[in-house]
Amino acid sequence: MLKKDEMPSIPTLEDVARASGVSTATVSRCLNAPDRVSEKTRKRVMKAVQDLGYAPNFGAQALAAKRTNTFGAVIPTIENAIFARGLQAFGEELHRAGVTLLVASSSYDPAREEEQIRALVARGADGLLLIGHDRHERCYDFLERRQIPHIAAWVYDSGCDRLAIGFDNREAMTALASEVIGLGHRRLGYITAEIVGNDRARARLEGVKAAMAEHGLDPDTLIVRGTEYSFQEGADAFAEIMAQPNPPTAVLCGNDVLAVGAVKQALNLGLRVPQDVSITGFDDISVADIVTPGLTTVHVPHWEMGARAAQMLLQLRNGEDRPDSVRLDTYIARRGSLGPPS
Amino acid sequence: MLKKDEMPSIPTLEDVARASGVSTATVSRCLNAPDRVSEKTRKRVMKAVQDLGYAPNFGAQALAAKRTNTFGAVIPTIENAIFARGLQAFGEELHRAGVTLLVASSSYDPAREEEQIRALVARGADGLLLIGHDRHERCYDFLERRQIPHIAAWVYDSGCDRLAIGFDNREAMTALASEVIGLGHRRLGYITAEIVGNDRARARLEGVKAAMAEHGLDPDTLIVRGTEYSFQEGADAFAEIMAQPNPPTAVLCGNDVLAVGAVKQALNLGLRVPQDVSITGFDDISVADIVTPGLTTVHVPHWEMGARAAQMLLQLRNGEDRPDSVRLDTYIARRGSLGPPS
Numbered sequence: 001m002l003k004k005d006e007m008p009s010i011p012t013l014e015d016v017a018r019a020s021g022v023s024t025a026t027v028s029r030c031l032n033a034p035d036r037v038s039e040k041t042r043k044r045v046m047k048a049v050q051d052l053g054y055a056p057n058f059g060a061q062a063l064a065a066k067r068t069n070t071f072g073a074v075i076p077t078i079e080n081a082i083f084a085r086g087l088q089a090f091g092e093e094l095h096r097a098g099v100t101l102l103v104a105s106s107s108y109d110p111a112r113e114e115e116q117i118r119a120l121v122a123r124g125a126d127g128l129l130l131i132g133h134d135r136h137e138r139c140y141d142f143l144e145r146r147q148i149p150h151i152a153a154w155v156y157d158s159g160c161d162r163l164a165i166g167f168d169n170r171e172a173m174t175a176l177a178s179e180v181i182g183l184g185h186r187r188l189g190y191i192t193a194e195i196v197g198n199d200r201a202r203a204r205l206e207g208v209k210a211a212m213a214e215h216g217l218d219p220d221t222l223i224v225r226g227t228e229y230s231f232q233e234g235a236d237a238f239a240e241i242m243a244q245p246n247p248p249t250a251v252l253c254g255n256d257v258l259a260v261g262a263v264k265q266a267l268n269l270g271l272r273v274p275q276d277v278s279i280t281g282f283d284d285i286s287v288a289d290i291v292t293p294g295l296t297t298v299h300v301p302h303w304e305m306g307a308r309a310a311q312m313l314l315q316l317r318n319g320e321d322r323p324d325s326v327r328l329d330t331y332i333a334r335r336g337s338l339g340p341p342s
Numbered sequence: 343m344l345k346k347d348e349m350p351s352i353p354t355l356e357d358v359a360r361a362s363g364v365s366t367a368t369v370s371r372c373l374n375a376p377d378r379v380s381e382k383t384r385k386r387v388m389k390a391v392q393d394l395g396y397a398p399n400f401g402a403q404a405l406a407a408k409r410t411n412t413f414g415a416v417i418p419t420i421e422n423a424i425f426a427r428g429l430q431a432f433g434e435e436l437h438r439a440g441v442t443l444l445v446a447s448s449s450y451d452p453a454r455e456e457e458q459i460r461a462l463v464a465r466g467a468d469g470l471l472l473i474g475h476d477r478h479e480r481c482y483d484f485l486e487r488r489q490i491p492h493i494a495a496w497v498y499d500s501g502c503d504r505l506a507i508g509f510d511n512r513e514a515m516t517a518l519a520s521e522v523i524g525l526g527h528r529r530l531g532y533i534t535a536e537i538v539g540n541d542r543a544r545a546r547l548e549g550v551k552a553a554m555a556e557h558g559l560d561p562d563t564l565i566v567r568g569t570e571y572s573f574q575e576g577a578d579a580f581a582e583i584m585a586q587p588n589p590p591t592a593v594l595c596g597n598d599v600l601a602v603g604a605v606k607q608a609l610n611l612g613l614r615v616p617q618d619v620s621i622t623g624f625d626d627i628s629v630a631d632i633v634t635p636g637l638t639t640v641h642v643p644h645w646e647m648g649a650r651a652a653q654m655l656l657q658l659r660n661g662e663d664r665p666d667s668v669r670l671d672t673y674i675a676r677r678g679s680l681g682p683p684s
Contacts, residue, residue: 053484070461078445079430081423088421091447095454100461102444103420105433112437119412119442123465142395231628260632267634286573290602292609292634 013054020048034098070100071313072120073129074113076198078105080229080257081285083131086153089306090129097314099126110197114139121148127313129153133160134199149316153309154200156327163316165309165326169200172298172330173207173252174214176280179332180250181215183340185278188212189223189241189248191234191258204254204282223248227258234261235268242269242277249277249341256281256288256297263291263337274339284333293336301328355396362390376440412442413655414462415471416455418540420447422571422599423627425473428495431648432471439656441468452539456481463490469655471495475502476541491658495651496542498669505658507651507668511542514640514672515549515594516556518622521674522592523557525682527620530554531565531583531590533576533600546596546624565590569600576603577610584611584619591619591683598623598630598639605633605679616681626675635678643670 017024022045030037030045037045048054071094075083091101104120106113117139120128128143128150140162143150155166180188188208195202209219223244225237234257241251253259259281266273273279273293281288281297288295305328312323359366364387372379372387379387390396413436417425433443446462448455459481462470470485470492482504485492497508522530530550537544551561565586567579576599583593595601601623608615615621615635623630623639630637647670654665 050480053480053487068465070465072444077430078420078433079426081426084421084423084426088419088447088449091420092449095449100446100458102414102446102462102465104442104444105430107430107434107437116442120444123410123412123444138392138395145395231632264632287629287632290573290606290629291632 015052016045016048016054019052020045067317068124068126069098070102070123070125071127071129071310071317072117072123072125073101073103074106074116074120075103075131076106076108076113077229078103081287082229082255082257082283083154085285086302086306086309089303090153090310091306093307093310094314097310099314108194108198110135118142121146127151127317129309129313131155132199133157133162133164134197149313151309151313151316153305155203156325157199157203158327163312163322163325165305165312165328167300167305167328167330169203170207170210172300173204173282174211175330176282176296176298176332177208177211177252178215180252180278180280180338181211181217183250183278183338185248185250185341186217187221187223187246187248187250188217189225189238189251190254191225191227191237191241191251191262192254193229193258194226201254208252229255229257231257231261231264234258235265236261238262238265238279239269242266242271247277250280250338251277252280254282256283256285256295259295259297259337260287260291263293263295273337275342278338278341280338288333289335291337295333296335296338297333298330299333300330304328357394358387358390358396361394362387409659410466410468411440412444412465412467413469413471413652413659414459414465414467415443415445416448416458416462417445417473418448418450418455419571420445423629424571424597424599424625425496427627428644428648428651431645432495432652433648435649435652436656439652441656450536450540452477460484463488469493469659471651471655473497474541475499475504475506476539491655493651493655493658495647497545498667499541499545500669505654505664505667507647507654507670509642509647509670509672511545512549512552514642515546515624516553517672518624518638518640518674519550519553519594520557522594522620522622522680523553523559525620525680527590527592527683528559529563529565529588529590529592530559531567531580531593532596533567533569533579533583533593533604534596535571535600536568543596550594571597571599573599573603573606576600577607578603580604580607580621581611584608584613589619592622592680593619594622596624598625598627598637601637601639601679602629602633605635605637615679617684620680620683622680630675631677633679637675638677638680639675640672641675642672646670 013024017027030042094101104116130152132155152164193201212219227233227237262279281295284297284299288297355366359369372384436443446458472494474497494506535543554561569575569579604621613619623637626639626641630639
């Protein structure tokens, strides 16, 4: 790092204008509305920007242009792969539109999510991707007051007016649980993440219970263990469930990370999957196919969801008509971890 | 979203001061130097900030305080788990210090990384985490001119003066390759990511060749396949290597994602691991223990690396003495995927 007295002066907008032989207004247009400048001029100006190491004064620029070409996303976790693919798709689509994506991870903590939403807006985010609808009304007030376009992904709830792209978590899990019950399973276990503040987790649990009720099973007999999302936590919860006096013949899991942990634990316990116990996941992330046997799980169209969320948010940011919320389809990806009870 | 004419007015610093009964200078201190305000005052002011939905004007605030309590990280990929754990640790440690982390993913594209570094600085990042040392000198000029503290992680190179925390990628891979060769393997394969612009990948490949030379094997006999980091790409590269007329008895991989793909492919091809072919990884991320057999791999202390990177960067940001670069130790995590050739 240079000491203060060795520090070269910070280049200004005027320096860039001088170096590229255009007006400061043109430089500003190149930075804020590049589609309104000829390709040739833009290239020359951007070369000067790079050569001089110019960075726009974010305060002045944001105030002048009201557009930073930066979007934010606040996701619950970066450590496991649940959101990774959808987020990558979201970022790629934004990149194509010249928008930089900045991501914050809230560790499933609502207070931290709120801080991060504020930080991203304070740092000039033009648009925000959020996961699910569960958050304090204050967060929405905050965003609406500032007219920051935002969209919820990983969720579709026809009863909610907020803009969203996702799938019906409840219905998707009901479909999978119905398939499990249809194979003859009567005693079921379920491993879930914390359902407070997580509408997706809550809807999936409800989905299992709905399927049980539909098929004449008592939803109160479902053996439920709540835990955090990691392979190890899934493994531990599975061991607890199987230590019951009359253990279930099928254990459904709220996501693939938990389910993969459960499959590994089954092998450790000397249980064959699916002959001794069936295990299912939710998400169809890449590890679902890595574990042996592969997971039967709900396939979520992560890439499509992320890419379309970006398109919808760009539409809003560009002042076009507000798009409708989008409901995506899921399907059951059938692999070896689910079979009839023996 | 509210229409313009329904939009409530945006609350100002003055509104917060009025609501909490303190001066605007005190509100400003609460936001920018909370440790200089009494807990009681801070709580009252922060409640008013929340109730009113106040967000500091980032331009004015940054100019006044020169501290945004936001750090950035630019990582090559968010889609696979290589950087996830270290990044989570980095974020947790920053969170404890009241700093919000914003993450950008460059998709291993140097031009995009440069854009993201600029965007993070333009958005007011007080400090930056970068992965490895490989980037255009221009990026460093840019950061130094603005005195933005930065640190490289996932790399330790005693020949480089830049601040870093990491491990010796070359030496760690040499140790693993020596163990492979020590078991009697003579024909080796290697699957690597693109080595241009990736000093870690380059050093690991060099490490394998160094071990071969040390043990009297000709490094030119190493069968190398370059690919992208994904399970599928690792699987495809492994199939290509094993389709050689005289296939290797051990295939080392530049990271665990590639190695897990290779193990799955071996099973598809009807090859037993390690009896027919040994496979090793690098990183010891959680999937290393999910695949069957488990991966023998280089264990990297991801959590420690991320947490200490945060501490070092905070030290710099706080104007304390520049810390020394840190070299972390790695070790070989031995699981079932490596055995003697049969």
